[in-house]
Amino acid sequence: MRLFTVKRHIKDSFRSLKRNGWMSVASVSAVTVTLLLLGIFLALVLNVNKLSSEIENDVHVRVLIDRGTTKSQKQHLKTELKELKDVATVQYSSKTNELKKVVGHYGSSFQMFSGDDNPLNDVFIVSTTEPEKTITVTQQARKLKYVTIASYGGTQAKQLFKVMHTIRQWATGFTILLLFVAVFLISNTIRITILSRRDEIGIMRLVGATNAYIRWPFFLEGAWTGLLGSILPIIALDFGYSWLYRITAVQLTSFGYSLAEPRYFLFVLNLLMIIVGVLIGAVGALISMRRFLKV
Amino acid sequence: MRLFTVKRHIKDSFRSLKRNGWMSVASVSAVTVTLLLLGIFLALVLNVNKLSSEIENDVHVRVLIDRGTTKSQKQHLKTELKELKDVATVQYSSKTNELKKVVGHYGSSFQMFSGDDNPLNDVFIVSTTEPEKTITVTQQARKLKYVTIASYGGTQAKQLFKVMHTIRQWATGFTILLLFVAVFLISNTIRITILSRRDEIGIMRLVGATNAYIRWPFFLEGAWTGLLGSILPIIALDFGYSWLYRITAVQLTSFGYSLAEPRYFLFVLNLLMIIVGVLIGAVGALISMRRFLKV
Amino acid sequence: MIQFINVSKKYNRTYALREINLRIEPGEFLYIVGPSGAGKSTLIKLLYRQIRPTSGLIRINKFNLTKMKNRNVPYLRRELGVVFQDFKLLPRLTTYENVAYAMEVTEKRPTIIRNRVMDVLNLVGLASKSRRFPDELSGGEQQRVAIARAIVNRPKIVIADEPTGNLDPQTSAEIINIFENVNRQGTSVIMATHNSEMVNQRPHRLIEVVQGQIVRDENKGAYHHAAIYR
Amino acid sequence: MIQFINVSKKYNRTYALREINLRIEPGEFLYIVGPSGAGKSTLIKLLYRQIRPTSGLIRINKFNLTKMKNRNVPYLRRELGVVFQDFKLLPRLTTYENVAYAMEVTEKRPTIIRNRVMDVLNLVGLASKSRRFPDELSGGEQQRVAIARAIVNRPKIVIADEPTGNLDPQTSAEIINIFENVNRQGTSVIMATHNSEMVNQRPHRLIEVVQGQIVRDENKGAYHHAAIYR
Ligand SMILES: Nc1ncnc2c1ncn2[C@@H]1O[C@H](COP(=O)(O)OP(=O)(O)OP(=O)(O)O)[C@@H](O)[C@H]1O
Ligand SMILES: Nc1ncnc2c1ncn2[C@@H]1O[C@H](COP(=O)(O)OP(=O)(O)OP(=O)(O)O)[C@@H](O)[C@H]1O
Ligand SMILES: [Mg+2]
Numbered sequence A, B: 001m002r003l004f005t006v007k008r009h010i011k012d013s014f015r016s017l018k019r020n021g022w023m024s025v026a027s028v029s030a031v032t033v034t035l036l037l038l039g040i041f042l043a044l045v046l047n048v049n050k051l052s053s054e055i056e057n058d059v060h061v062r063v064l065i066d067r068g069t070t071k072s073q074k075q076h077l078k079t080e081l082k083e084l085k086d087v088a089t090v091q092y093s094s095k096t097n098e099l100k101k102v103v104g105h106y107g108s109s110f111q112m113f114s115g116d117d118n119p120l121n122d123v124f125i126v127s128t129t130e131p132e133k134t135i136t137v138t139q140q141a142r143k144l145k146y147v148t149i150a151s152y153g154g155t156q157a158k159q160l161f162k163v164m165h166t167i168r169q170w171a172t173g174f175t176i177l178l179l180f181v182a183v184f185l186i187s188n189t190i191r192i193t194i195l196s197r198r199d200e201i202g203i204m205r206l207v208g209a210t211n212a213y214i215r216w217p218f219f220l221e222g223a224w225t226g227l228l229g230s231i232l233p234i235i236a237l238d239f240g241y242s243w244l245y246r247i248t249a250v251q252l253t254s255f256g257y258s259l260a261e262p263r264y265f266l267f268v269l270n271l272l273m274i275i276v277g278v279l280i281g282a283v284g285a286l287i288s289m290r291r292f293l294k295v
Numbered sequence C, D: 001m002i003q004f005i006n007v008s009k010k011y012n013r014t015y016a017l018r019e020i021n022l023r024i025e026p027g028e029f030l031y032i033v034g035p036s037g038a039g040k041s042t043l044i045k046l047l048y049r050q051i052r053p054t055s056g057l058i059r060i061n062k063f064n065l066t067k068m069k070n071r072n073v074p075y076l077r078r079e080l081g082v083v084f085q086d087f088k089l090l091p092r093l094t095t096y097e098n099v100a101y102a103m104e105v106t107e108k109r110p111t112i113i114r115n116r117v118m119d120v121l122n123l124v125g126l127a128s129k130s131r132r133f134p135d136e137l138s139g140g141e142q143q144r145v146a147i148a149r150a151i152v153n154r155p156k157i158v159i160a161d162e163p164t165g166n167l168d169p170q171t172s173a174e175i176i177n178i179f180e181n182v183n184r185q186g187t188s189v190i191m192a193t194h195n196s197e198m199v200n201q202r203p204h205r206l207i208e209v210v211q212g213q214i215v216r217d218e219n220k221g222a223y224h225h226a227a228i229y230r
């Protein structure tokens, strides 16, 4: 293709976008709304996924230390625990500290056990690199010296894994659905606009334009439509998310969680929105035209 | 309007729907996909709301009974508790039973306290008519005789309320957003199809048709488009949801929860989808035409 | 009665019509001739109020077109039957339906419509093509559908913009016969045309428009262009 | 050279053309006349392969239209310049752009296009209206844009379907002059027309189509219809 033909196609596509007036506005705004929905939903789903992983990661192995274990023995145990496969961190919690937690959960009737009456053990709280590894780590920890017992919450933790797994499955399923819906709605809009221009395409064929020549401007116009349609939702999402990130930071941190850090997260999301918009706009145009290029 | 004119409008609207061929298919399928998304999402949100309420309802007031209270005294306390405002149910849990729960949560180091060593109290577990009432009920219970202490989980319960509240807020916000998106996308599709028929409307005006006369068939055609577009998503949702309800019944019941019962729930959802489809289809057509009825 | 008083029509910066004064009595037969782009169609579009004049006054019977509200325009148009230069058939309606539509909008009874539509289709020789869509008709056939639609309501005024441009002389003669019959029953006929043969052999009042102005208004005027094809 | 061998075209159940045999040599000037609905446009649509014949063979120069693949059709059409009966202008392009488009598709250089387009617009008298959109032009002006587009590529064959239907005699004469000039430079011209005056005063080879069949093929044929308007 000659350079001036390339220029012509680009010029033609802009001209057509401009002169189609309300039709262009309508299809750009359809893309806008669809991508806005997709963007907000993706941001939500990705954070739900992140949060559910973090919640899973809150499942720890509790290693009860034999009563009467000395400080250096504890240190030794800690090192051993750290050297186990899949162990991420090991934290110490004294029995006094543990009693406080019990009182927090079960009321002050336990207050009487303070000091030497405290029936609880000192504890190492071991977190694993992956939530699913807690089980094997627990089994390995049980075999170590100075360990009374090691547990990870048993059925409760298993249920939590299950719930979180279900949530993520649903979120993923819904994301795929929404992606399909977005693709369909955008390409369907493009299809209607091209359907309404079939006479035009027919005339182009009649005056000797090849199919390739006709296709290019429509292809580009579809791409611009997608591109223009992704501007507003990207701006809205970027500002909205950054704002949300800021105002929820304090609250969520108090739970020990946080939303995905905006910078990289938004970059990926924006890229995805542009790609969906431009690709579906352009390819949708090509596919919709096929039928009218036969005469 | 004469009867034969009414018939004419109806006939014209069907004829136009048929003869617009692919354009009709495209707009009906846009409605279909939009309503499918809306339906699935509404089903999800309504169930999330239901579940979150049920989880909130799991917050109870724990009334610790003084050690050494006799059976008949306990019976008296139970009656008193039941008579408190906003109390729904009162359940008894012996200290042996309570200890089992503690062992379940905190490991077997508590096993040694079985029998008379058990440091725990017998407990009445009081559930309130509304989760928010737990606080006042707790305060009232504290004043009763034989009550060591009454508590509702304090900050923990408050946090749960907050989390559930946040989830419901988000779900509601997202529902409203999706409703707007659905309305916009459907009316936008209708707008594009009408935009592509502006010449037709112009000719109708030129041969002496009044605006009202022109509007009716377009209005009806919009309504049929919405109606046709709601058939598939309704079928899909009804079957899909009933199926989901059946397969999740066992699993969820084990947690003590359940999805909304399909019969009434689906009826409301279906009605909503039809209303959105038909109303937006018909009204969207009217609004989109306005501009072309001026010459 | 149709009356134009000092009517001008400007598109952007150029005048399509300039200070037109014209009076057409009920029952008249009027040719409008003039070169391409002279303003004939503009004058006709003003008559059925597709466009409004830039200045001046237009009256048709009881209607004052300059002051008329948009919502009353349909009632004006029902007194007119118009053959548009580009036909303006509804593409998704058949021949029959296109003609019937113009009657349906006036809320006539179905049986009356059925008979009358088949009558006019017979008149223009298209009864056998009543179920065809416009894009399944030849150019001349489309033009005749447009003519049938213009006369189907027995309007008080028939306005035809180049109604024989796509018709052979034989068919054109049949069409002018139809218009003259309609005219004999008291309907005014206003026809913009380039068909010099027709104008010369069936003389009627003729106005010639050149560059937006009426340069000639003769009672049995002829189309002057003496053998320009030489 | 154009050749039709036993060509028939059937729409649904009715024949629009029946067993047509025709041979047109390079450089010929051919009128096609006949009543409305006779099959003239059908014959022309077959030439630029908007439609395919039901049976028979059509050849144009090196192209066999009956066997031709869809993707080669544009190259046939570039050797033809066609004036469509309904103009077929692109509604969202200006006069200039409509004419230029036919050149752009052949990937000519911008400077060449600019000069040539303005030349042909001058030729048809529309240079001053080059920035108008089709719906801002009169019927005759639109028709002249279509004519300009048909000749802009200096095609080997010019095909015109009723190219003077919306033109006054003066402008029609200018247009036939253009076609004759083009023809003198070796281009074949095929013109379907109802303009009897033109056919009779500028005689060329003439074929008459009636009910889908060629009933007459004369070298300097005249349009017979002797004063039918009487
Ligand atoms: N919408 C418009 N915008 C700008 N100019 C216009 C518009 N419509 C018509 N014109 C111009 O007004 C002039 C008169 O147009 P009109 O259609 O009345 O001509 P006409 O006499 O009907 O010609 P023809 O015989 O070719 O149909 C022409 O020069 C035309 O270019
Ligand atoms: N797509 C179609 N489907 C069915 N019939 C058609 C179709 N196109 C044309 N015809 C019929 O074929 C016949 C020939 O049509 P054609 O357009 O060739 O006539 P024509 O000679 O050009 O007439 P005119 O002078 O009115 O333009 C007509 O009777 C017409 O009704
Ligand atoms: Mg005109």
Ligand SMILES: [Mg+2]
Pocket (backbone or CB within 6 Å): C138, C139, C140, D040, D041, D042, D085, D161
């Ligand atoms: Mg024809």
